[in-house]
Amino acid sequence: MAVSFEELSVGDEIPVFSITLEQMMLWQYAGASGDFNPIHVDKEFGEQVGLGGTIAHGLSSMGRMAKTVTDWVEDPGRLKKLKVRFAALARPGDTLTFKGRVTGKSEEGGSRLVTLEVEAETQDGVKVLTRGEAVVEL
């Protein structure tokens, strides 16, 4: 059922999205985005530069954060703004959980906007995306 502006309250949480990263997903994201930085695709290189292996593209986490919000509003065209801080590294094997919580509602000039704070964390509670903010128009 579509999200209703009237029924939303500050503090409401949106459905979470969780996924366990695999190296194949990092290769897929590299191909889809064109970002073949060896820190994402080459395990040996990642070890040599002290990262302990490959690390996920920060922008792939941002993409999954956007997906979490647009799945909730059921229309990707309603996402007007997304801001995130890349706070920690994510690696193959990590299970990331993407979350959002309503922080504000406003009506300006005929548009009804909802602001959310968003974040992503690993299975160990390490915050991968912090200080996140999303704005959707309903």
Add this chain to the structure above:
Amino acid sequence: MIDHKFIGKEYPPTEYEIGREKMKEYAHAINDASPFYHDRQFGKGSLYGDNIAPPNFAAVYNLMGCASMFMDPDLKLNYAMLVHGEQEFEWLKPVKPGDVITTTGKIVDIAEKGNNDVITYETRSTNQEGDLVTVGRATFVIRGGN
């Protein structure tokens, strides 16, 4: 430390044509199965009249011009120590297959935070009709200073 005289420096526009399969591939790579991207009939029947790009496909068409700043011989960034600190996208209009997107990039701030240098880079994408579709604001941190 990076010379603050580079605040305001602009980089030449890049052009990117949105391909239907490419944006679907991006959606797939972020595990996003929305019919707005993947189902042509659904897209036709939607209020957009076609499929639209996943919002974060901006990571491709809006951010691709960053390379010209990273490799700028005047700026001489220590690329090996550069990390993407923050990213913001503002979406003003949906982007669809066949759209030709032109993006310009500009350094809007240079600051020192502790031992690090921080560059804020703004990217503005317009479509073939001249409408502003996406504005990006990226902060890049050069660890240990430039």
